[in-house]
Amino acid sequence: MNFFQRAIRYVKRKSAKSFLLAITFFVIGNLVILGLGVSQAADNAKILTRKKMRAVVSYEVDYEAWWDYADNIEDSEEREAAYRNGPVVQKEKALEIAKDERVLAFNYMVNDAVYGIDLEFVPLGNDAEKELTDSENTSVRQSFMVYANLQPEMLEMAEGTFTILEGSWYTQQDIDGARPVCCITKELADQNALHVGDTITITSVNQNNKQDYENAGYNIEDLNLELEVIGIYDTKENVDPNSENFKWMSSFESPKNRIMMPLTTYVEHKIAAGEMELTVHPSWYDPNYTIDDIRKGAETPNKVIYLLDDPLNVDKFVEDHSGSLGDFLRLNANNETFKKMARPLDSMSFFANIVVWIVVINAIIIISLVTALTLKTREYEIGVLLSMGVSKPIIVVQLFVELVLLAFLGFGLASVSGSIMAGNVGNLVLEYQTSSEAKYEDNDNDSYFFASSDSYFTEVSQDDMLSEYHVSVSPLLILEIFILGTGVVLIAIVIPSFMIMRLNPKQILLEQN
Amino acid sequence: MGTILKLEDICYGYTDGSYKREILKKLSYEFQEGTFYTILGPSGSGKTTLLSIMAGLDKQESGKIYYMGEDIDKMTLYKYRRNKIGVVFQSYNLISYLTGLENVLLSMTETDNKLPGNHKELAYALLNMVGIANTKADRLVTHLSGGEQQRIAIARAIACNVDLIFADEPTGNLDTATEQEIIKLFQMLSERFGKTIIAVTHSNEVSKFSDHRVLLKNGILNDL
Numbered sequence: 044m045n046f047f048q049r050a051i052r053y054v055k056r057k058s059a060k061s062f063l064l065a066i067t068f069f070v071i072g073n074l075v076i077l078g079l080g081v082s083q084a085a086d087n088a089k090i091l092t093r094k095k096m097r098a099v100v101s102y103e104v105d106y107e108a109w110w111d112y113a114d115n116i117e118d119s120e121e122r123e124a125a126y127r128n129g130p131v132v133q134k135e136k137a138l139e140i141a142k143d144e145r146v147l148a149f150n151y152m153v154n155d156a157v158y159g160i161d162l163e164f165v166p167l168g169n170d171a172e173k174e175l176t177d178s179e180n181t182s183v184r185q186s187f188m189v190y191a192n193l194q195p196e197m198l199e200m201a202e203g204t205f206t207i208l209e210g211s212w213y214t215q216q217d218i219d220g221a222r223p224v225c226c227i228t229k230e231l232a233d234q235n236a237l238h239v240g241d242t243i244t245i246t247s248v249n250q251n252n253k254q255d256y257e258n259a260g261y262n263i264e265d266l267n268l269e270l271e272v273i274g275i276y277d278t279k280e281n282v283d284p285n286s287e288n289f290k291w292m293s294s295f296e297s298p299k300n301r302i303m304m305p306l307t308t309y310v311e312h313k314i315a316a317g318e319m320e321l322t323v324h325p326s327w328y329d330p331n332y333t334i335d336d337i338r339k340g341a342e343t344p345n346k347v348i349y350l351l352d353d354p355l356n357v358d359k360f361v362e363d364h365s366g367s368l369g370d371f372l373r374l375n376a377n378n379e380t381f382k383k384m385a386r387p388l389d390s391m392s393f394f395a396n397i398v399v400w401i402v403v404i405n406a407i408i409i410i411s412l413v414t415a416l417t418l419k420t421r422e423y424e425i426g427v428l429l430s431m432g433v434s435k436p437i438i439v440v441q442l443f444v445e446l447v448l449l450a451f452l453g454f455g456l457a458s459v460s461g462s463i464m465a466g467n468v469g470n471l472v473l474e475y476q477t478s479s480e481a482k483y484e485d486n487d488n489d490s491y492f493f494a495s496s497d498s499y500f501t502e503v504s505q506d507d508m509l510s511e512y513h514v515s516v517s518p519l520l521i522l523e524i525f526i527l528g529t530g531v532v533l534i535a536i537v538i539p540s541f542m543i544m545r546l547n548p549k550q551i552l553l554e555q556n
Numbered sequence: 557m558g559t560i561l562k563l564e565d566i567c568y569g570y571t572d573g574s575y576k577r578e579i580l581k582k583l584s585y586e587f588q589e590g591t592f593y594t595i596l597g598p599s600g601s602g603k604t605t606l607l608s609i610m611a612g613l614d615k616q617e618s619g620k621i622y623y624m625g626e627d628i629d630k631m632t633l634y635k636y637r638r639n640k641i642g643v644v645f646q647s648y649n650l651i652s653y654l655t656g657l658e659n660v661l662l663s664m665t666e667t668d669n670k671l672p673g674n675h676k677e678l679a680y681a682l683l684n685m686v687g688i689a690n691t692k693a694d695r696l697v698t699h700l701s702g703g704e705q706q707r708i709a710i711a712r713a714i715a716c717n718v719d720l721i722f723a724d725e726p727t728g729n730l731d732t733a734t735e736q737e738i739i740k741l742f743q744m745l746s747e748r749f750g751k752t753i754i755a756v757t758h759s760n761e762v763s764k765f766s767d768h769r770v771l772l773k774n775g776i777l778n779d780l
Contacts, residue, residue: 045665049651056654424653427651429613430613430643431643431662432666432667434634547614552645
């Protein structure tokens with residue numbers, strides 16, 4: 044009869060003691076499941092919400108920090124200089140970050156509203172358009188938005204927002220060679236009966252100043268940019284006619300009036316237009332303003348957007364690259380808002396983890412004491428076993444097996460009741476948390492965030508996150524609890540083990556005799 | 557017949573504050589195989605201490621103990637207890653949450669000298685031999701009388717297939733009739749199975765039936 048068989052017989056035949064210990068483990072198990080279940084559900088809800096959000100990180104200027112700094116410069120000249128030379132995203136750094144293997148695609152892209160020459164925009168049909176059509180000549184309005192990018196692998200292509208219908212997208216060679224090519228939406232092509240191979244003409248020069256240019260001896264039409272349509276694409280993006288902004292939205296804000304082109308081509312056009320503009324309207328510009336400033340302004344985007352392979356990689360990605368960005372530049376993963384939304388879940392998770400630790404520590408103390416006290420009544424049995432040549436470590440193992448059997452019994456029962464309890468308690472605490480958070484949010488007014496027109500962050504609400512909160516006791520959690528239980532028993536057995544190791548069979552048996 | 561256990565210059569004492577009381581004083585003796593010994597002596601003479609040392613439950617301060625010529629310290633006391641000897645105590649010392657059969661099985665499986673064959677059947681046979689029927693063997697030992705428990709203790713002592721059995725006041729808790737039966741059992745083990753029995757006792761009745769009577773007095777053993 045080995046130690047395992049002895050342990051089973053002890054547990055079976057000393058039923059009262061076993062029952063009490065099993066009850067102890069049952070109570071401990073319920074509390075641990077409650078804590079771990081609630082904590083895990085909170086973590087899962089956060090992960091699921093994170094997964095719902097796009098894995099997007101923006102490399103951008105931290106304007107809040109910059110204004111804080113610049114506004115506090117005491118010397119006025121120095122302050123003015125600081126305002127003129129504000130921080131901008133660094134092209135080299137942006138391209139270096141893009142080399143990270145987690146980056147699926149990135150947008151190094153500038154956008155600018157432009158005029159179309161003999162090019163009809165796709166109408167939105169809103170109030171703003173009706174008013175303008177009645178009062179102004181549509182040819183002198185900026186009706187299109189140019190999006191000029193540095194490389195062809197855009198987020199929109201990677202995510203399937205854009206699908207090329209005719210022709211092809213421009214290549215890296217087109218970009219590097221500053222070729223006058225573009226891709227337009229299917230709607231814009233239909234509006235103007237355009238096909239691949241046709242050309243469109245746009246300009247960034249204000250058409251209302253035509254006379255000024257002629258007075259200075261220039262022909263404004265020389266600045267027109269003729270682009271060959273090499274691709275016609277379909278976009279899933281659309282404007283919401285029910286949105287608040289729709290009524291007064293300009294036509295260039297419509298995704299259908301978007302013209303995609305190489306950044307290099309656009310920058311050349313902007314430099315040519317800028318040179319002429321500086322000559323025609325010198326008083327409009329700072330005397331120190333140069334053509335380099337024009338180039339810098341034209342080729343530097345407000346932000347560079349990276350699409351990552353997994354939303355769960357976002358935090359690590361930001362952490363990995365944030366150290367070397369330079370002053371007033373940051374990688375924004377929209378974490379602040381996410382963290383604010385997750386606050387009730389974080390609080391729950393925090394307190395649940397504290398409960399688990401308290402229970403585990405108490406469990407170790409209680410089981411240690413109970414085992415040590417029980418051991419006193421089992422000295423005689425231990426003395427007999429020792430007199431028969433059973434080694435002390437084997438006696439400790441027998442004791443351990445007895446406790447593990449009872450722990451498994453208690454935890455097994457607790458895994459059923461604990462999951463029900465964890466679900467109910469978790470929901471109750473969450474309800475309380477969110478109601479108290481809501482009071483706070485009323486003042487804070489930041490529980491919801493929106494994707495602006497150039498924002499790539501996904502719109503997610505706190506309700507979305509909380510709807511993902513479900514307490515369930517998964518097999519993995521049960522396994523975790525059993526491992527934890529075994530660990531508790533293992534630690535709890537340490538003190539009784541020392542007691543056993545000190546036992547002397549002669550003394551025990553003589554005392555009995 | 558050869559020597560099964562040899563004691564050589566065994567010393568042992570108790571320290572009580574600054575006073576040291578010597579119990580065993582360079583005690584030497586040789587026990588022969590297949591013999592039933594009883595060790596007699598006045599109270600406090602150190603009989604139980606000597607038995608504990610011989611049974612490997614305690615360690616002598618100096619001197620050597622040889623089992624079949626082998627120093628028991630070298631084979632380690634655990635192994636010595638497990639494989640070379642059996643012990644029968646005055647208060648039986650059975651494990652209370654096991655049945656009589658399981659107590660015997662425990663001893664049978666714990667040793668490295670396992671008896672060949674079906675252990676359960678062998679255990680029943682041993683118990684039957686000491687006068688315990690199968691129905692009683694299957695009861696928890698706490699549900700048996702003192703005599704029955706002592707019989708089981710004897711069965712357990714021989715179940716580990718050893719040639720040397722120590723008994724500490726084996727009839728101390730028993731009535732006269734049962735005492736006689738236990739003595740007969742020891743005689744049978746010695747005569748029929750060639751086991752060496754070394755029993756510590758106060759009882760002249762027990763010693764009367766042994767092959768060899770030894771007196772422990774003034775820390776040494778003398779044949780009577």
